[in-house]
Amino acid sequence: MSSLKNVADMAGVSVATVSRVLNSDDVVKEDTKQKVLAAIKKLNYTPNRVAQRLRSTKTNSRIIGLLIPDIQNPFYVDVIRGIEDYAYAHNSVVIIGNFSQDEKKEKLYIDILKSESVDGFIVAPSNEKDVYIKALIEDGFPIVCIDRGMKDVDVDLVKVDNQQGVFNAVQHLIGLGHTRIGHVTGKPFLPTTHERMAGYEEAMKMYDLEIDPEIIVSSNSDYDSGAEKTAHLLELENPPTAIFTANNLITLGALDTINRRGLRIPEDIAIVGFDDVYWANSLNPPLTAVRQPGFEIGRRSCELLIQRINKPDRSVASIILKTELMIRKSCGS
C-alpha cells in the first residue's frame, strides 16, 4: 500500500503538503491541491489509520470500544446494529468486547481497548458502581453508558423509561381482568431491575391490587433462570394467572417452561415480556411485549460519544427514550 511519501513524490511536493490537503487545510493553493489529489487518485492512496491514530487525536476516523454484557441477547444485537450504523456513516469503526457478565473479562477488555487507543467507549456497566468503568470516567475517557447508568458519577447515558414501560404492560394485563400478576425480575443489583420493579408496583397500587412477594421472584436475567423461576411460580399453591418477565431472555425461558408443561397461552397463563424481538410473530401465540428501541439506543449513544470526543467538556446528557407496548396475543383479548 502506498504512503504519504509516495504521493508526495509523485505530486512533486512535500509530505506536509499532502497531509494538508488530506486534512482539508485550505491554505493549500488550488493548483498544488489538484496535483496532490491527482496523485492520490492515481496511487489509490488511503491514509494509514494506525499512523494517524498514533500521531494525533484530532482525526475523524474514530475507533470506538464497545463493551457488551451479552451478545446473545437480541436487545444488544439491536444496539450494536445501531452503533455500527452510525459509526459507519461517520467513518468510524467499532471494536466489540463481549464480556459475558464476567468482571474479569470486562477489566481485561478495558485494558486492551485502552492500549488500542480507542477514542471512546460505549458500555453497559455490569453494575451501578462498576469500578472499572468509574475509573475510566475519572481518567477522562469519553464514555457513554447504555441501558444502565452509574451511581455517584456523571456520565452520558441513553436508556429507556423502564418504569413507564412496565407500568403500561402491567396495566394492560389488569385491563384484561388479571389481578394476580407474577413478576420474574432481573438480577437484583441492576438499575433496570429496580426501575422495572417500580413500574410493576406503581401499576398494582394504582389499581388497588395486592403486591404479593410470593409471586415476585428474582432471576439471574438469563434463559435458564427465567425457565426455572417461571416453573416455581407455576407450582405455587395459588399461582398467578399472568406473568410479567423482565427481559427477553427471561421471557424465552418462561415460554420454554410453559410449553413443556402443555399450558395454553393465554388461557392457562398470560405473559408479557420486557424487550421485543423481531420474530415475536413467529411465536405461538404471538408475544405481547414492551419494545425498547434498541437500534435507536445504539445510534444515539454513538452520536453522543462522537460529540463527547469532539467536545470533552460539553455538559453531561441523559437521553431517555420511550418504550412501546406491542400488543399481540399472549395476554388474552
Place this chain on the structure above:
Amino acid sequence: MSSLKNVADMAGVSVATVSRVLNSDDVVKEDTKQKVLAAIKKLNYTPNRVAQRLRSTKTNSRIIGLLIPDIQNPFYVDVIRGIEDYAYAHNSVVIIGNFSQDEKKEKLYIDILKSESVDGFIVAPSNEKDVYIKALIEDGFPIVCIDRGMKDVDVDLVKVDNQQGVFNAVQHLIGLGHTRIGHVTGKPFLPTTHERMAGYEEAMKMYDLEIDPEIIVSSNSDYDSGAEKTAHLLELENPPTAIFTANNLITLGALDTINRRGLRIPEDIAIVGFDDVYWANSLNPPLTAVRQPGFEIGRRSCELLIQRINKPDRSVASIILKTELMIRKSCGS
C-alpha cells in the same frame, strides 16, 4: 498512560532493553530483567498496541477484521461469539463490519479495515466470486472464509456439511410419512443454497419421491421473503404437507405465516428448518431443526486465521463440520 521511555527511565536502562524484556528476548541479563519488570509493574505499564502495530507485524496482539453479512441472523451471532472467544484467549481483538448484504458497504469496510492494518480477515463472502474478497486474497492478506467458499481461489474455509444436514432433515420428514415436501430455498447465487438443494434432492430421489418444481421456491434468505414464499406454498392447489426452510430467518418468517393463518404444526403443516436457535424450545411447538455448530465454526476460523498469519505459506485448509438434527415437535411424531 506511561510509555516505554518512562519504564526505561525508572529502571535506569534504555528503551531497547525494555522492549526486549517485553518481547521476552532472552539475551537480557536476569538481573536487569528484574529491574525492568519491577518498573513495569510499578508504573502499571501496558504497551501501546497502536505503536506496536505501526512498527512491526510480529506481535501477538492481533487485530482481526470480521465481515459479516447480517448480524441479526442468530447463526452469525454464534459465529461471532466463537471468534471473539478464541481471539480473546489469544490476546487479540475483533473489529466488526456488518455489511448487511450490501456490496458497497462491504467494499468500504474492506478499505477501512485495511487501513486499520488488521492482521487478517474472517469473512462470509457475499457470493462465490466476490471480487473484493478475491482481490484481498490475491493481495496476500490472511483470510479465512466461513459458511461459504470462493470460486477459482484457494482459501481457508470453515463450514458445515450442508448437503448431509439437509438430507437428514428431509429423510426425517419422509420417515414420518411425508411425501410432498416443500422447500423454501435461500438466495439463488449462494453456495449454501445449492448444497442444501442437493441434500433435498438426494433424499427425495433415494426414496423415489417426486421432485416437483412447483413446491421448490427460492427466497431472499430473509424473514420477509420466508414468510411470503411460505404463504405462496400454502396457497397452492396441491400444497405440501411439510416444508423445509433453508435458514433460520426463512424459518421464522414461515412460522409467522403459519401462525397468522391459524394452521397447526405439525397436524396441518410440518416444518424443519436449517439452523437451530437456542430458544427453539420456546417456540410452540418446539422446532425441529438442523443445528450448525456456529460457535465452533467461529472458533475454528479464528484459529485458522491466526495460524495463517503466523505462517502465511502453510497449505490451504478446509474444515467441514457436521450438523446435527435436533428432533423436537414440529414435524409430528
Place this chain on the structure above:
DNA sequence: CTGAAAGCGCTTACAG
C-alpha cells in the same frame, strides 16, 4: 503558501 524537522511509542538491525 510550502517545506524541513520533530515527534507519537514502539522494534530492530548494528555496534560495541
Place this chain on the structure above:
DNA sequence: CTGAAAGCGCTTACAG
C-alpha cells in the same frame, strides 16, 4: 549483554 539510532506513516508547530 546493552545502547544509540533509524524508521514505521503520519501531523503540526515553526520558519521562510
